[in-house]
Amino acid sequence: MRGMVLGVDRDGREGRITGDDGQRYWFQPDDWSDRTGPSVGAQVDFEVSNGRALRIYHVPGTVAPVPAPVASERRRPRKDKVAAALLAFFLGVLGIHRFYLGRTGSGIVMLLLTCTVVGMLVTGIWALVDFVRYLVMDEDDFHRRYG
Numbered sequence: 001m002r003g004m005v006l007g008v009d010r011d012g013r014e015g016r017i018t019g020d021d022g023q024r025y026w027f028q029p030d031d032w033s034d035r036t037g038p039s040v041g042a043q044v045d046f047e048v049s050n051g052r053a054l055r056i057y058h059v060p061g062t063v064a065p066v067p068a069p070v071a072s073e074r075r076r077p078r079k080d081k082v083a084a085a086l087l088a089f090f091l092g093v094l095g096i097h098r099f100y101l102g103r104t105g106s107g108i109v110m111l112l113l114t115c116t117v118v119g120m121l122v123t124g125i126w127a128l129v130d131f132v133r134y135l136v137m138d139e140d141d142f143h144r145r146y147g
Contacts, residue, residue, distance in 0.1 A: 001019050001020060001021065001045070001046060001047070001048055002019070002020045002043065002044070002045050002046075002059065003017045003018050003019040003020055003025070003043075003044055003046065003053075004017065004018055004041060004042065004043055004044065005017055005038055005039060005040055005041060005042045005044060006018050006024065006040070007040055008038045008040065013028065013029070014026055014027070014028055015027050015028075015038050017044060017046065017053045017056070019046075019048070019053075023051075025046070025048060025051055025052060025053040026051065026052055026053065027046075027052065027053040027054075027056060031046075031052070031053060031054050031055070031056050032056050033055050033056060033057050034056075034057050034058055036058055038056075042058055042062070043058065043059040043062040044056050044057060044058055044059060045057050045058075045059055078143055078147070079100065079101055079102075079142075079143070079146050079147060081134050081135075081137065081139065081142045081146075082134075082135075083100070084097050084100055084101055084134050084146070085097075085131050085134040085135050087100055088127050088128075088130040088131040088134060089127070089128075089131045092110075092123070092124070092126070092127020092128065092130060092131060093110070093114050093120055093123045093124050093127055094110065094111055094114055094123075095107035095108070095109070095110025095111045095114075095123065095127075097127070097130060097134075098110060098130075101146045101147075102146065102147065110123045110126065110127070
């Protein structure tokens with residue numbers, strides 16, 4: 001049967017297709033048989049079983065709109081600047097706040113520097129500067145920089 005993708009939920013776990021027969025059918029990402037995946041408005045060919053669309057393909061020769069996001073493409077959760085500041089203040093010499101913000105390289109450097117007395121002094125100052133920077137930084141600027 002032929003039809004059109006009506007929508008996909010935000011988590012990409014379920015979607016709806018309207019068939020040429022006027023009925024609506026639900027589907028899951030595993031029901032797709034091509035690499036492109038679901039996209040709202042796409043013309044598709046599919047089989048029906050108990051109100052569910054199975055073995056779904058895009059109709060050859062039709063241009064598929066931009067694919068809808070699926071669960072694996074969800075955005076990362078936003079980092080909290082207060083949490084980052086507190087981690088910098090309490091565990092900063094170990095670089096834990098850097099790991100939290102996705103700055104693994106500098107987190108490893110801070111962790112390795114902490115093994116020496118001079119390095120601990122350096123990472124202590126570094127963490128204190130980070131702590132103040134995070135608190136003073138504008139919320140939008142923080143999220144732009146650290147995701």
